[in-house]
Amino acid sequence: MSRAHALLRAWPADRRDLLPLALWDAASIEAATGGRASHAFQASGVEMDSRDVRPGDLFVALKGEAMDGHKFIAAAFAKGAVAAITDRPVDFPHVLVEDTTKALHDLAHAARDRSQAVRIAVTGSVGKTGVKEAIFASLNRASRGAAHRSVRSYNNHVGVPLSLARMPARARFGVFEMGMNHTGEIAPLADHVRPQVAVITTIAPAHIENLGSMEAIADEKAQIFSGLAKGGTAVIPADSEYTDRMVEHARKLGVKVVTFGRSEGADVRLLDAIPCASGGSLVTADLGDARLCYTIAEPGEHWIANSLGVMAAVRAAGGDLASAGLALAEMGGLKGRGARFDIEAAGGKALLVDESYNANPASMRATLKALGQTPAHRRIAVLGSMKELGDFGPRFHTQLADPLTEAQIDHAILVGDEMRVLAAELGRRSARSLGFAPSFAHCDSPAEAIEALEQFGLTHGDAVLVKGSNSVGLGALVSHFTKPQE
Missing domain, CATH: 3.90.190.20 (Mur ligase, C-terminal domain)
Incomplete structure (x- = not known):
């Protein structure tokens, strides 16, 4: 046997290599949804809006109170869809199910269960999209492209399961944003994702018209902990007036609590922040057993606090803190968000x-x-x-x-x-x-x-x-x- 062959045989086994390369195929969709496929096919993406379909996508024809996605099936295929999930037979490759919304949820749960990815959920009144992107950038760098996240602000009852359904089987990390504007909306989203790490960025009077008080907002945001897997970690801001309230929610569920901020007792605590000429900050943080110095490209004191939450989440997820520091140094503002x-x-x-x-x-x-x-x-x-x-x-x-x-x-x-x-x-x-x-x-x-x-x-x-x-x-x-x- 040649030395090259010997090295190949000695290559470390990785169970992920046995997982499919295609995001979905007809058989796996049938197994997940209980539906019936009209043709064999493979899909590289999942989409619910015909305007956003890309070649290779699976189009899910959702039905809402004002709109029926079945009306846009032809448009989806014109843009390159390879198949659709429908509740009626159509003249295109499709998987026939009783309820397309339930089928999307079934796909989401199947994607969650087939993957070994560590899942991180992010909510908060302010900064959740930026923090979600920063956590993703940190984990994606460390895993060499094996991280997945919800795009844009897909953070509601449709966006979260759609984002889960898009998660490749080979992903090592998945980062999901969760939003709400009424009581009772966070817990179902957390149940879809069942994260190992759940982050609250901050509590502020967003949507107070619907929830009535800051205490109610804190209580609703804390429902993200209800979906935490056994042994999961709740990442909570230490500088909030409602910190104790959120910690109590987490403690009742028996999960680990990690706090972040400027407060003396924070688990990930700010030691120093020096403004940079570029507009960002040079941050020194105490993680209890280590100190970390890194640069943030984004300006503003709110990003200093955000970065501490990112570091806490990355560490809890088993990610690499050095990669997180590099990601924060390179991050630019998002469209509409800086x-x-x-x-x-x-x-x-x-x-x-x-x-x-x-x-x-x-x-x-x-x-x-x-x-x-x-x-x-x-x-x-x-x-x-x-x-x-x-x-x-x-x-x-x-x-x-x-x-x-x-x-x-x-x-x-x-x-x-x-x-x-x-x-x-x-x-x-x-x-x-x-x-x-x-x-x-x-x-x-x-x-x-x-x-x-x-x-x-x-x-x-x-x-x-x-x-x-x-x-x-x-x-x-x-x-x-x-x-x-x-």
């Missing part, structure tokens, strides 16, 4: 920070503070209304006057009806102020805000923050100012 653009301005370039996807009082304060720490000729904040605050809305909008002033924002463009109270407060402060007070304008729509920002006029060295709830539509303003010049 992406940074150099845009045209008089005399040169201005910086635009895109935070247009979501907003609540805590994230508004954090991003305004980060803007205040950003070196700039002038600082401009385009702020859209914060939704789902109910009767708390006027108070929370008015209270943004303080962080605007503290961050030395030169000009604010306020968009949406809920922002009228902030405009009134800034007007009162400006009238009686002997010190700094930002100038401001109120607009009813993104189109008016675009015109207002153009009239204000950007100059070289300006920094512009664009932040608001997604329904306000400030993404249109971002697109307008970041589109290539013709």
